[in-house]
Amino acid sequence: MSKVFVFDHPLIQHKLTYIRDKETGTKEFRELVDEVAGLMAFEITRDLPLQDVTVETPVGLAKSKTIAGKKLGLVPILRAGLGMVDGILRMIPAAKVGHVGLYRDPETLQPVEYYVKLPTDVEEREFIVIDPMLATGGSANEAINSLKKRGAKTIKLMCLVAAPEGVEAVKEVHPDVDIYLAAMDEKLNDHGYIVPGLGDAGDRLFGTK
Ligand code: PRP
Ligand code: URA
Numbered sequence: 001m002s003k004v005f006v007f008d009h010p011l012i013q014h015k016l017t018y019i020r021d022k023e024t025g026t027k028e029f030r031e032l033v034d035e036v037a038g039l040m041a042f043e044i045t046r047d048l049p050l051q052d053v054t055v056e057t058p059v060g061l062a063k064s065k066t067i068a069g070k071k072l073g074l075v076p077i078l079r080a081g082l083g084m085v086d087g088i089l090r091m092i093p094a095a096k097v098g099h100v101g102l103y104r105d106p107e108t109l110q111p112v113e114y115y116v117k118l119p120t121d122v123e124e125r126e127f128i129v130i131d132p133m134l135a136t137g138g139s140a141n142e143a144i145n146s147l148k149k150r151g152a153k154t155i156k157l158m159c160l161v162a163a164p165e166g167v168e169a170v171k172e173v174h175p176d177v178d179i180y181l182a183a184m185d186e187k188l189n190d191h192g193y194i195v196p197g198l199g200d201a202g203d204r205l206f207g208t209k
Contacts, residue, residue, distance in 0.1 A: 002171045003178045005043075012039050016160065016182050020198045026207040030083060033132060033205060036160060036182060037087030044128065044158055044180045045072075045092065070125045071096050073152075077131040077143050078102065078115065080201040084130045084158070096125070100143040104135075109192045111142040118150055126154040132201040134162035134181070135194050137169030144174050160201075161185055163194045 018024050019032045051068035054061055071094050076082050078101040089095060101115030119125065129143050140157055147155055157170060158180045165188050167179060185194050193199075203209040 001175050004167055004171075004181065004184075005178070006181045006184050007040055007043050009039060009043065012036055012182050015039075019160065020196065022199065024204075026204065029204045033083045033160070033201075034087040037084035037130070037158075038091050039087075040158060040180060040182060041088040041091040044156060048072075070121060071119075073098055073119050073122075073125045073127040075100055075118070075127055075129045075143065075147065077129065077139055080132050080205055081130040083201070083205040084132060084160075088128075088130070098127075098147075100129075100146050102139045102142055104139055104192070109136055109138060111139040113142060113146065116146050116150075118147065118152075122147070122151040123153060125152070126156070127152050128156045128158050129177075130158050132160040132205075133194060133197070134159040134166035134170070134179070135188055135192050136163075137166035137173075140166065140170050141173045144170070144177055148174075156180060161194055161197055163188045163197075166194075 015032050015036045049068040050065040053064055053066050055064050072092055073096045074085060074088055075098045076085050078099055096119035098118035102111045102113050104111055127147055134140055144155055155177050157177050160182045162181050162184050170179060185197055187195050189195050
């Protein structure tokens with residue numbers, strides 16, 4: 001069964017308040033999403049495997065650690081997931097980045113896939129699927145399906161804000177995927193928007209609409 005983590009770190013919660021605020025303009029919104037993504041990356045990578053190494057300091061030999069295994073794969077869901085990539089890459093600069101392009105049909109709310117490009121060695125890599133919004137869960141489920149179809153075995157999902165409906169949908173379809181959030185909100189409205197949420201993440205990030 002998926003585990004759900006809601007990060008209660010004060011810096012994440014503080015910045016999320018300004019991300020939600022409808023008075024926050026595109027420039028600041030983009031900067032804040034970037035910053036929160038970096039802080040969340042710090043928390044989400046807590047369980048990365050380490051290996052013992054020895055390093056020569058100017059004074060002697062130190063037994064130390066480096067991260068073991070293949071480089072992480074980050075997979076933003078286009079478009080809004082792009083807003084979180086740079087913040088995460090500042091914490092994990094060696095990560096590989098794949099892309100899954102999906103949009104949500106405004107009538108049916110069903111995700112429509114238009115692009116997929118992943119790093120090599122999909123089977124051996126751990127992936128983090130990234131999207132600011134987990135609303136009905138359709139887009140996240142479809143992106144995770146897409147990765148699994150191509151061989152991915154270890155996947156985490158990282159979102160800023162989720163509705164309970166979206167979390168339940170992912171848990172049901174992908175019980176092996178843990179979910180990392182900055183906030184769990186109240187509900188979805190009739191248009192599939194998260195309430196209170198932050199509005200349309202893609203539009204606010206890219207200044208469209
Ligand atoms: C938004 C958001 C998620 C999706 C969440 O994308 O970034 O991908 O909706 O909704 P769901 O959980 O109900 O699937 P949107 O479809 O608006 O596309 P965009 O990022 O290109 O604006
Ligand atoms: N997509 C968004 O950008 N916002 C929502 O609240 C729901 C889906």
